[in-house]
Amino acid sequence: MVLEDGRVRVTRGPKENRHRPAIDPLFRSAARWYGPRVIGVVLTGSLDDGTAGLLAVKQRGGIAIVQDPADAVAASMPRSALEIVNVDYVEPLDRIAPLLQKLVAVEVTENGTGKSLRLKKETEFAELEMDAIEDENRTGTPSQFACPECGGVLWEMEGETLLRFRCRVGHAYTAGSLGVEQSEAVESALWAAMRALEEGASLAQRMAKKAAANGHQSKLEERFPRARANENGTGRNPAQTHYGYQR
Numbered sequence: 402m403v404l405e406d407g408r409v410r411v412t413r414g415p416k417e418n419r420h421r422p423a424i425d426p427l428f429r430s431a432a433r434w435y436g437p438r439v440i441g442v443v444l445t446g447s448l449d450d451g452t453a454g455l456l457a458v459k460q461r462g463g464i465a466i467v468q469d470p471a472d473a474v475a476a477s478m479p480r481s482a483l484e485i486v487n488v489d490y491v492e493p494l495d496r497i498a499p500l501l502q503k504l505v506a507v508e509v510t511e512n513g514t515g516k517s518l519r520l521k522k523e524t525e526f527a528e529l530e531m532d533a534i535e536d537e538n539r540t541g542t543p544s545q546f547a548c549p550e551c552g553g554v555l556w557e558m559e560g561e562t563l564l565r566f567r568c569r570v571g572h573a574y575t576a577g578s579l580g581v582e583q584s585e586a587v588e589s590a591l592w593a594a595m596r597a598l599e600e601g602a603s604l605a606q607r608m609a610k611k612a613a614a615n616g617h618q619s620k621l622e623e624r625f626p627r628a629r630a631n632e633n634g635t636g637r638n639p640a641q642t643h644y645g646y647q648r
Contacts, residue, residue, distance in 0.1 A: 403430035403527050414529040415571030416550060418450050418578040425573070426527035428454025433524050437462030438509045442497060444468045446478035449577045453563050455486050457520055464504060466490045466497060481577075485563050526571035534570055541567070548572050549582040 402411050402422040417423040424443075428451065431439045441458035443451040445468060459465050465488040470476035472493035482488060492500060519540050525533035541556035548555050548568035555566035555574070564576040574582065 402427050403524065404434055405430070406434050410528065412528050414527045415568075415573070417527070417573040418448070418575060419582060420450070423527075424451040425454035425457075426524070429457045429520060430524045430527065432457040432461040432463060433520050435463075436511050438511070439463035440466060440501065440504055442466045442468075442501075443478055443482045444494070444497075445473035445475045447475050448477050448581065449481035449563075449575050451478055452481045452485050453561075453565060453575065455482050455488075456562060459486055459488075461520070464489050466492065466500065468497065469493045523567075523573075526567070526573075529571075539569075546579065549574075549579070549586060555579075 402409065403426055404410075411422070414421065414426070417425050428439075428441050431441070432454075439458050439461065441451075441455045441463060443455055443466070455465050455467075465482070465486050467482045467486075467488045467490070468479045469491050470479045470483070473479050483491065490500060522533050522536070522540070539556055540560075541558045544555050544557045544566060546555045546566065547553065548566075550572040551568060551570060553568040553570065553572075555568050558565040558567060565573065566576075566579060567573040
């Protein structure tokens with residue numbers, strides 16, 4: 402979900418921090434079009450969603466409000482915003498609505514603070530603008546990391562307070578979100594390996610029983626030790642040995 406001049410759009414652009422719609426593209430698009438008239442609010446939530454977008458709001462002259470982490474059910478998002486962004490207000494949840502009523506009554510004029518081609522381009526990525534996606538002039542440098550979503554090279558964004566990455570087609574990650582995605586990929590790979598090992602042992606056991614029933618001694622000697630170790634629980638597969646998995 403993004404804002405344009407006078408309207409709200411819902412697009413199927415690239416995910417950011419594993420989500421669509423995502424907080425950061427919404428905040429950036431608001432900052433791009435409305436500058437100091439924007440009030441960004443980060444509430445309870447996990448990881449660091451909203452931090453990069455709130456930073457864009459501040460850079461364009463807007464107001465940043467963050468829920469007091471001590472008042473949040475999940476303090477990660479508010480705490481991340483406080484670490485990176487020079488916020489204007491830190492309030493418990495029950496004080497944010499009255500504060501917004503007070504702030505929206507103040508007349509603000511556009512002053513062009515902090516306009517940048519990067520903000521425009523990142524907003525166009527979220528809107529799935531092909532001119533931005535196909536543009537070879539990218540901000541940042543290629544990193545050693547691959548995009549978990551499409552497998553392309555992630556480019557590290559330069560000149561950022563927050564460590565962020567974006568791939569060729571626009572998928573974007575903060576370092577925290579990328580780390581979570583990589584951890585989940587490792588866990589998925591380990592479970593797949595464990596499944597393959599268990600299936601292999603089970604197949605060997607079935608073959609050994611079939612060979613014994615048919616009197617095929619050579620196959621029995623070849624297959625039965627492996628199957629017997631699995632059946633008695635004495636065998637340890639690599640996933641169990643190195644990563645602490647237990648039956």
